[in-house]
Amino acid sequence: MNRKILSENLNLSSYTTIKVGGVAEYFAEPKSVEEFSYLIKWSTLNNQRCQIIGAGSNLLINNISIKGLVICTKKMKSLTIEPYSGIVEAEAGVMLPTLSNSLAKNGLQGGEWAIGIPGTLGGAIYMNAGTGNLSLAKNLISVKVINKKTLEKLEIQKKDINFKYRFSSFQSNDLTIISAKLYFEPNGNLEKLIKKTKNNLKLKKETQPYHLPSFGSVFKNPENNYAAKLIDDMGLKGFKIGGAEISKMHSNFIINNSSASSKDIYELITLIQQKVLQKKGIYLQPEVRMIGFDYPN
Ligand SMILES: Cc1cc2nc3c(=O)[nH]c(=O)nc-3n(C[C@H](O)[C@H](O)[C@H](O)COP(=O)(O)OP(=O)(O)OC[C@H]3O[C@@H](n4cnc5c(N)ncnc54)[C@H](O)[C@@H]3O)c2cc1C
Numbered sequence: 001m002n003r004k005i006l007s008e009n010l011n012l013s014s015y016t017t018i019k020v021g022g023v024a025e026y027f028a029e030p031k032s033v034e035e036f037s038y039l040i041k042w043s044t045l046n047n048q049r050c051q052i053i054g055a056g057s058n059l060l061i062n063n064i065s066i067k068g069l070v071i072c073t074k075k076m077k078s079l080t081i082e083p084y085s086g087i088v089e090a091e092a093g094v095m096l097p098t099l100s101n102s103l104a105k106n107g108l109q110g111g112e113w114a115i116g117i118p119g120t121l122g123g124a125i126y127m128n129a130g131t132g133n134l135s136l137a138k139n140l141i142s143v144k145v146i147n148k149k150t151l152e153k154l155e156i157q158k159k160d161i162n163f164k165y166r167f168s169s170f171q172s173n174d175l176t177i178i179s180a181k182l183y184f185e186p187n188g189n190l191e192k193l194i195k196k197t198k199n200n201l202k203l204k205k206e207t208q209p210y211h212l213p214s215f216g217s218v219f220k221n222p223e224n225n226y227a228a229k230l231i232d233d234m235g236l237k238g239f240k241i242g243g244a245e246i247s248k249m250h251s252n253f254i255i256n257n258s259s260a261s262s263k264d265i266y267e268l269i270t271l272i273q274q275k276v277l278q279k280k281g282i283y284l285q286p287e288v289r290m291i292g293f294d295y296p297n
Pocket of ligand 1 (some may be wrong): 017051052053054057058059073092098116117118119120121122124125126127128129130131143170175176177178200208209210214215216263289
């Protein structure tokens with residue numbers, strides 16, 4: 001292993017937006033596809049568990065030693081936009097707000113909603129992140145991946161990927177997302193697109209505790225219901241365990257009041273689930289992904 005790109009015993013709390021995390025036995029932030037592939041190969045050949053993180057905006061990492069290699073994609077941020085054809089090629093670490101702003105500035109339509117999601121392209125495809133009925137799946141052409149087990153590199157077409165509400169088939173296979181090709185409709189009105197994009201961010205900030213450490217919506221909305229409403233109905237708005245608090249602004253957000261431990265947050269998640277199950281008979285499924293917990297992701 002090239003020692004320059006590998007850290008040992010790195011605290012991951014600054015790599016998650018909720019600002020808690022454990023200590024990665026090995027950690028790397030590749031700057032290129034070559035480095036990324038090399039790291040995955042290293043972990044496979046050395047029988048080390050390999051976990052990929054993007055911007056850590058949908059992650060709860062337990063405050064324990066995380067065995068194996070954690071790879072953060074945030075430095076893989078090459079982005080190519082063809083304003084006339086509408087074709088976009090982006091590496092896994094490109095941030096959605098960067099993508100959204102760049103699309104608007106190039107007159108490409110359809111990415112204005114993505115401004116308010118502080119995650120990477122890879123994380124957004126994996127999570128099928130979105131708002132309302134909108135997600136990147138609509139604009140996707142293909143995804144380049146590497147198979148963590150066989151180390152084979154493939155380009156998968158959109159038709160071969162299963163996308164559902166906050167689900168993609170990448171959650172149940174061994175494929176790691178390297179980059180993606182997308183299409184957005186060209187020749188949009190620049191001024192209107194930039195205005196709409198800015199306005200979407202403003203709306204987000206008005207309805208969510210955007211400026212505080214969180215991981216976005218904690219739970220998926222159950223069918224024909226809203227997780228935030230169910231949590232509100234339990235009278236849990238503002239409820240705290242240690243430094244973890246159910247946001248007063250949006251009940252499906254847990255915020256870290258600067259001193260929360262991963263245990264506080266996990267206990268708050270469990271408490272919400274128990275209360276909603278007991279009183280409403282509904283099991284709230286976490287949207288947030290967990291590392292280092294015995295939770296079936
Ligand atoms: C303030 C705030 C607002 C949010 N608003 C929204 C919203 O409106 N809609 C929404 O859907 N989400 C929202 N989120 C949640 C989050 O931003 C999204 O789920 C985002 O897509 C996660 O991307 P990430 O890069 O942070 O992924 P991470 O949190 O780092 O990882 C999430 C999962 O993706 C996997 N993963 C990441 N990159 C790759 C890769 N390259 N290959 C394979 N697997 C990978 C990880 O292993 C992990 O299981 C919000 C979060 C915050 C903090």
